[in-house]
Each structure stands twice: as structure tokens, then as C-alpha cells.
């Protein structure tokens with residue numbers, strides 16, 4: 001078992017790992033998840049005695065790594081797959097490691113077979129692809145047949161087949177009763193590989209739970225509700241009604257509302273009682289990736305200025321401007337283009353008239369086009385906006 005207790009690492013003013021406590025148990029794959037720069041590699045380096053904690057401690061089987069007897073036989077790690085002497089062949093690289101650790105040479109050929117590099121074993125590793133390099137790094141980690149394994153981003157650079165292979169290897173190693181600790185910044189990958197998750201952001205612990213628990217807690221259902229565009233008072237009234245009834249309301253990037261804590265029919269009743277018209281009321285399920293991004297969004301060091309997720313905060317006091325162009329997919333498809341009803345008294349329709357209502361988009365245009373009642377003219381208005 002790996003155990004970190006109040007583990008902290010500072011580099012000058014930068015706190016890379018901040019008061020982190022967790023345990024990694026044998027027999028399961030534990031995913032170590034966090035955005036770029038969150039402190040995963042630093043934590044792994046401290047576990048392996050390559051970095052000294054500023055405070056706190058981390059042990060493997062009750063001992064700091066440096067005090068473990070015959071460490072290479074007990075702990076294997078893939079930290080940086082590029083840290084290989086490129087002039088050496090895959091086999092000679094592994095042989096050198098095996099000799100240093102007192103591991104018999106036949107084990108080298110065994111692990112080369114396990115990772116599927118037997119056919120290129122005598123090729124210099126500088127000609128290896130990223131994926132082949134990852135496989136070689138994994139072979140090195142497996143050399144001593146250790147009970148504890150650490151893998152830092154092992155699927156980096158692998159193709160889908162390679163990713164599947166790593167996933168199955170991690171599971172098989174854990175099923176043999178080993179302690180498997182694997183870092184990634186991809187929730188989707190960890191959901192498929194890990195049984196347990198340790199999630200960090202800016203060096204601090206955000207979650208320590210089973211994947212099953214993480215899914216149950218974070219991928220809750222929610223309702224998307226949209227009030228008519230250009231009527232912010234309707235939106236405000238609805239937010240007040242929903243929060244007053246115990247709902248939790250978030251703003252979506254397109255101006256819709258995301259409501260949790262209230263069943264869909266209740267949302268509908270509350271809107272009706274508040275006299276608010278709805279343009280959309282639909283059930284949704286938050287994806288695990290989204291839940292993870294929400295969890296870590298305040299703990300991300302580097303974010304694109306174009307990151308729409310940043311807008312997924314709580315509803316601001318001033319509702320955001322609702323964009324004129326609705327996002328595709330949230331609306332029922334527009335009805336077929338209305339067919340003008342021929343009226344003997346009306347002047348002849350000039351060529352290109354079908355485009356004219358789209359340019360102005362007003363209900364009067366819709367009516368002129370023979371759209372009929374208010375429902376139809378409203379729908380027509382939406383469809384012309386969609387077309388824009």
C-alpha cells in the first residue's frame with residue numbers, strides 16, 4: 001500500500017503539492033487524476049524518493065522509498081518514457097536496468113514479450129515512436145515483477161489498440177493483487193481503467209472515492225430550461241421560482257438554465273405558476289468528463305481564453321445577454337417552409353420573397369407569408385433565426 005500523509009512540496013513560492021493525504025490499496029487500479037500542472041508527477045516523484053517532501057511523508061508498505069530493501073523488486077515505475085539512452089537497443093536498455101537490480105537476463109525477454117516489443121528488441125530506441133517508447137517504459141517498470149506499480153500518463157502517445165492494451169494490463173496487474181497507481185488528466189480514460197480515484201487540483205485533494213461513487217455523485221441528471229430570448233425578466237422570475245423551491249440553478253453558455261434538485265414536472269409547474277413561458281424544458285445527464293471539469297475548473301492553471309466551460313458558473317446577478325442565434329440541437333427542427341396561401345386579392349409575390357421574411361424575421365412577415373396563428377409565426381421566427 002502507498003500512503004501519503006499531509007504531503008507538501010514547494011518549489012520556492014510555488015506550492016506544487018499541498019497537504020495531500022491518500023492511500024493506494026492493493027488489488028485495484030487507483031487512478032490519479034488532475035489537470036496539467038496539478039502536481040501528479042511531483043507526487044509520484046516523492047513516492048519514488050526522487051523529490052524530497054517539504055513537509056509530510058509518503059511511504060510504500062510503511063517505508064519511505066529510499067529505505068525499502070531491494071526497491072526495484074518491490075516497486076516499478078514509468079515516469080518519463082523519453083528518459084532512455086536512444087543509442088541503446090530496447091533489449092540492452094532493459095539488460096542494463098536488470099543488471100543494476102540483480103534481475104536475471106531471461107526476465108528481459110519475458111517483459112519484452114509482455115509489452116509486444118520482442119520483434120524490435122534489437123533496434124535502437126531512438127527510432128521508436130512515442131507509443132513504442134511507452135511500451136519500453138512499461139517493460140522497465142515490470143522488470144522486477146514488483147508488487148507496487150506507478151505509471152505516469154502511460155497512454156500518452158498510444159493508438160486506440162495500445163490504449164486498450166494498457167487498460168487491460170493495468171487491470172490484470174491489479175487482479176494479481178498488486179498496487180497499481182496510474183496518473184492521467186483524462187477522466188474518460190480513468191472511468192474505464194480505474195476502480196478508485198484520487199482527484200487533485202493545484203496540488204490539493206479534490207476527491208478520494210471509488211469510480212462507482214464518483215459516477216453516482218457527479219453524473220446526476222438535470223433539466224435544461226430556456227425562457228424566451230430577449231426577455232430577461234422572464235428568466236429572472238424563473239430563477240427566483242426555482243431557487244425558492246429548493247432547486248439549484250446554473251447558467252449555461254447559451255443563456256439556458258441548468259436545474260438540479262427538482263424533477264422535470266415540478267420545474268414545469270413552477271414556471272407555469274410564475275407565469276413564465278418556456279422555449280425549452282429537457283432532461284439531461286451530466287457526462288463524467290464534464291463533472292470532472294467542473295470539479296477541477298477552479299483548479300486549472302492554464303485555460304484557453306476561448307474556454308466556454310469557464311462560463312458554466314453559478315447564475316450571475318445580472319443575467320448574461322442571451323445570444324440571438326440559438327445553439328443547434330436544443331430546438332425542435334423548424335417546420336417545413338410555409339407555403340403561401342394564394343389569395344386572389346393579394347399582389348403577386350415577387351421573386352426572392354421567401355428570403356425577405358428571413359432578413360427581417362418579424363411576426364408580421366410570417367403572417368404575410370401565410371403562417372397563420374401566433375404559434376406558427378413564432379416557430380417561423382425561430383426557424384429564420386436558425387437559418388441565420
Ligand SMILES: Nc1ncnc2c1ncn2[C@@H]1O[C@H](COP(=O)(O)OP(=O)(O)OP(=O)(O)O)[C@@H](O)[C@H]1O
Pocket residue numbers: 011014015016034035036037038039040041042043185301
Ligand atoms: N522542479 C520544479 N521546479 C519548479 N516548479 C516545478 C518543478 N516541478 C514541478 N513544478 C511545478 O509544480 C506544479 C506541478 O507540476 P507537476 O509536473 O507535478 O504537475 P502534473 O499534474 O504532473 O502536470 P502534467 O499533467 O502537465 O504533467 C506545476 O506548476 C509545475 O510547474
